[in-house]
Amino acid sequence: MRIVIASKSSEETLRIGRIIGETASPGEVIALVGELGTGKTCLTQGIARGLAVPEAYPITSPTFTLINEYPGRLPLYHFDIYRLEGASDLEDMGYEDYFYGEGVTVIEWAERVLPLLPAGTLFVDLVYQGEHERELTLVGNEELIGKINNLWKEGGC
Amino acid sequence: MLVLGIESSCDETAAAVVSDGRRALSNVIASQVRIHGKYGGVVPEIASRKHTEAILPVILQALAEAGVGLNDIEGIAVTRGPGLIGSLLVGLSTAKALAFARGLPLVGVNHLSGHIAAALLMDPPPELPFVALVVSGGHTNIYLVRDFDDFQTLGQTRDDAAGEAFDKAARLLDIGYPGGVVIDRLAKQGDPRAVSFPRAMRDSLDFSFSGVKTSLLNMVKKRGRGFSADEIPDVVAGFQEAIVDVLVEKTLQAAAREAVRRVVVCGGVAANSRLRSRFEQDAREREIDVFIPPPVFCTDNAAMIAVAGERLLSAGRRDGPDLNAVSRWPLGLRL
Numbered sequence: 001m002r003i004v005i006a007s008k009s010s011e012e013t014l015r016i017g018r019i020i021g022e023t024a025s026p027g028e029v030i031a032l033v034g035e036l037g038t039g040k041t042c043l044t045q046g047i048a049r050g051l052a053v054p055e056a057y058p059i060t061s062p063t064f065t066l067i068n069e070y071p072g073r074l075p076l077y078h079f080d081i082y083r084l085e086g087a088s089d090l091e092d093m094g095y096e097d098y099f100y101g102e103g104v105t106v107i108e109w110a111e112r113v114l115p116l117l118p119a120g121t122l123f124v125d126l127v128y129q130g131e132h133e134r135e136l137t138l139v140g141n142e143e144l145i146g147k148i149n150n151l152w153k154e155g156g157c
Numbered sequence: 158m159l160v161l162g163i164e165s166s167c168d169e170t171a172a173a174v175v176s177d178g179r180r181a182l183s184n185v186i187a188s189q190v191r192i193h194g195k196y197g198g199v200v201p202e203i204a205s206r207k208h209t210e211a212i213l214p215v216i217l218q219a220l221a222e223a224g225v226g227l228n229d230i231e232g233i234a235v236t237r238g239p240g241l242i243g244s245l246l247v248g249l250s251t252a253k254a255l256a257f258a259r260g261l262p263l264v265g266v267n268h269l270s271g272h273i274a275a276a277l278l279m280d281p282p283p284e285l286p287f288v289a290l291v292v293s294g295g296h297t298n299i300y301l302v303r304d305f306d307d308f309q310t311l312g313q314t315r316d317d318a319a320g321e322a323f324d325k326a327a328r329l330l331d332i333g334y335p336g337g338v339v340i341d342r343l344a345k346q347g348d349p350r351a352v353s354f355p356r357a358m359r360d361s362l363d364f365s366f367s368g369v370k371t372s373l374l375n376m377v378k379k380r381g382r383g384f385s386a387d388e389i390p391d392v393v394a395g396f397q398e399a400i401v402d403v404l405v406e407k408t409l410q411a412a413a414r415e416a417v418r419r420v421v422v423c424g425g426v427a428a429n430s431r432l433r434s435r436f437e438q439d440a441r442e443r444e445i446d447v448f449i450p451p452p453v454f455c456t457d458n459a460a461m462i463a464v465a466g467e468r469l470l471s472a473g474r475r476d477g478p479d480l481n482a483v484s485r486w487p488l489g490l491r492l
Contacts, residue, residue, distance in 0.1 A: 036325050037374035041316055041367065058363075061317045063324070064294035065167065066241055069484050092206045094243050131375050 001142040003149050007134045013039045016136060016152065017046015020122070023147045024051065026074055026102045029118055031110030031140075034126030039134050040108045043124065044078055047106055051076050062108070066093065075103030081112045090116055158470065159225065160232045161255075162463025163216065165248030166240025166268045167295070170211035171459035174223035174230070178467030181278055181460040182223035184453065187211040208247035216251070219459070227259060234466020237265030237476075238483035245482035253478055264469045265476045266462050269488045273302060274465035275454040276421040283419045283448045290408040292432075293424035294320035294337075297364050297404075299411045300488060302421070305468040308489035311411045312362030319400050320426045322366040326373055326396050332389060340393045341429050347394030352376075354399035362407050362414075369399050397431055405435050412445055421448045428452035 007013045020030065020043075030047065032040045045059040051072035053059070062068040062080040070076040077098040084090060090113050098105050099118055110117065122144050125137040138145050160178070164171040170187035220226060235252035238245060249265070256263035273289045276282060286303045288311070297319045299312035317325070320337055327336025332343065354372050357365040373396060377383070384392055404426075412420050422436055427449050440447040454461060483492060 036329055037371045045316075058313060058315045060314055061321055061367075063321050064318065065239075067484070092243075093241065128374070128378060 001145045002137065002139045003145055005136045005138070005152060006129070007039070007136055009132050010039060010042050013042045013134060013136070014046035014049070016148075017043040017048075018050040019046075019148050019151045020124075020144075021047040021050020021104070023144060023151065024074065024104045025144075026104070027100065028104045028141075028144070029099055029121045030104065030106045031117055031121050031123045032106065032108050032126065033111045033123060035128060038126040038128050040126060043126070043136075044106050044108070047104070048072065048076050048078075051104060067098070075101075077101075077103050077105045079105060079107040081107060081109040084112065087113050087116050158231045158467055159229055160234050160463040160467045160470065161216070161219070161230045162266075162459040162461070162466060163212075163233070163235040163248045163252050164268070164271070164457060164459040164462045165208045165212065165244050166236045166238070167244060167457065169457040170208045170215050170248075171457065172212075172216040172219035173458065173460035173463050174219055174225055175278075175460055175463035175467060178277060178464050178471070179282070181454075181463075182225065183219045183221075184458055184460040185215050185219040185222060186456075186458055187215045208244050212247055212251050227255070230259070230261060232262045232264070232466065232470045234264050234266050234463050234470070236268045236271065236462050237480065238267065238486040240268060240482075240484065242482050242484050245484075249480065249482050253480060257478060262470055263476050263480065264466045264474050265480050266465045266469065267486055267488055268457075268462075269296065269298065270305065270308065271461040271465045272423040272455075273300070273308075273421060274305060274468065275423050275450040275458075275461035276448045277464050278454055278460065279448055279450055283421055283446070286415075286417050287419035287421050287448075288408060288412040288415060288417055289421040289423065290404060290427075291424045292319050292404060292422070292426040294318055294324065294426075296424060297366070298488070299362055299408055301411070301415050301417070305465060306472070306474075306491075310487065310489060311415070312364065312407055314364040314366065315358070316365050316367035317370060319364070319366055319404060320424075322370050322400055323397070323426070325370050326393070329370075329373055329377055330384060330389060330392065332393070337426060337429060340397055341431065343390050344394040344397045344431060345390075347390030347392070349394040349398035351391035352395035354395055356399055356403050358403075362411050364403060364407065366400065369396065397429075401429070401432050401435050404432060405439050408436075409439060409443055409445060413443070418444065419446045419448065423450055423455055425456045427455040
């Protein structure tokens with residue numbers, strides 16, 4: 001399954017994130033693919049709010065810290081592969097504890113570690129369209145995408 | 158007191174020996190030295206396995222460079238967090254084993270408090286209380302420091318850290334790595350007023366650097382082609398100025414708000430020459446003393462951990478063999 005959502009602003013990208021966070025189940029892996037500045041961290045901020053991570057935690061970029069963990073309805077593990085060489089670096093970090101744990105894992109620059117992503121991963125491809133506009137394509141996990149699509153169309157979250 | 162400091166929270170494996178919390182007798186960082194013998198030429202990176210290979214040679218070298226033996230060490234300070242659990246555990250397990258085997262007092266240190274404590278290696282050191290800006294690839298935070306176990310967060314980034322913004326700008330412009338160093342160098346040849354970038358969150362002590370990155374992205378996309386070598390210095394000078402402006406302004410505003418006359422600027426980005434000169438100039442105008450440790454104590458290192466640890470050990474703090482690593486540890490939170 002594949003759906004395409006046109007986001008007209010960072011607020012809309014946040015809302016898509018909130019919907020993903022609200023529908024995510026334990027063990028969900030969400031792979032974000034997109035260039036610099038296409039809204040990957042912004043989408044993750046939305047996912048965190050959807051997972052009820054308290055507002056007191058600013059959701060900051062994990063580029064240098066590599067993994068940020070947040071408490072929520074489910075724990076959120078925010079990965080950034082940007083500085084890694086590839087799959088072997090991720091293996092050295094003990095990624096299995098996160099991917100196959102009870103929380104929700106969000107991975108920025110996921111295209112660099114495709115072989116390690118579990119079956120049922122939700123892929124979100126973010127593409128620059130204009131100063132504020134981004135196109136988000138959701139592929140993978142059918143059940144989850146169906147729920148997200150319904151909520152988005154109903155104007156939920 | 159002679160303290161051995163150990164740091165392995167992220168990329169660097171580091172060890173140092175510090176005397177009386179004031180004088181670094183050695184300061185060894187694995188990525189910057191050649192480790193001889195069995196581990197010849199190891200350059201530790203992100204992975205905890207690399208820390209495991211580097212930790213013992215680095216500690217031995219720190220002792221050797223300080224001209225002391227383990228018998229002379231009177232306390233051990235180790236980074237407990239924040240950072241990658243797998244990486245932290247390497248330093249922590251080694252520190253606990255050494256402390257247990259030698260019957261030495263051990264204390265776990267917050268990595269961010271270490272960055273701030275690096276200012277105590279300066280002569281003269283800043284007197285308490287002061288406002289501290291910790292600015293690096295992973296952090297951009299302003300604290301009120303009342304004591305070395307009494308911190309209050311006054312401002313923090315809401316998205317990207319300042320060092321990260323430099324790195325990503327350098328990637329967008331394809332001008333090399335490490336981004337902060339390249340931009341610092343190129344900006345010296347440019348006019349900081351030629352290209353203007355947005356300054357975010359003017360009414361708050363919090364930071365946001367995502368917008369300035371996107372603003373650069375929009376410039377690059379609108380042109381459809383890269384900037385020429387002649388244009389780059391002005392672009393990066395303008396970009397750097399936007400970041401430096403908000404770092405300096407918010408930190409000095411925080412000092413004014415808290416009515417303190419001393420400011421410490423630390424963390425990897427504190428090595429940026431424009432940030433240093435702007436802080437010195439603007440602080441002088443406002444009659445505030447600014448303390449910026451030398452660059453070698455600004456990047457991740459273990460001397461700063463030993464200094465922070467010495468303060469805690471002198472105050473009677475001791476951790477036991479049950480000391481655990483913590484990935485997230487806001488400064489000021491007693492665990």
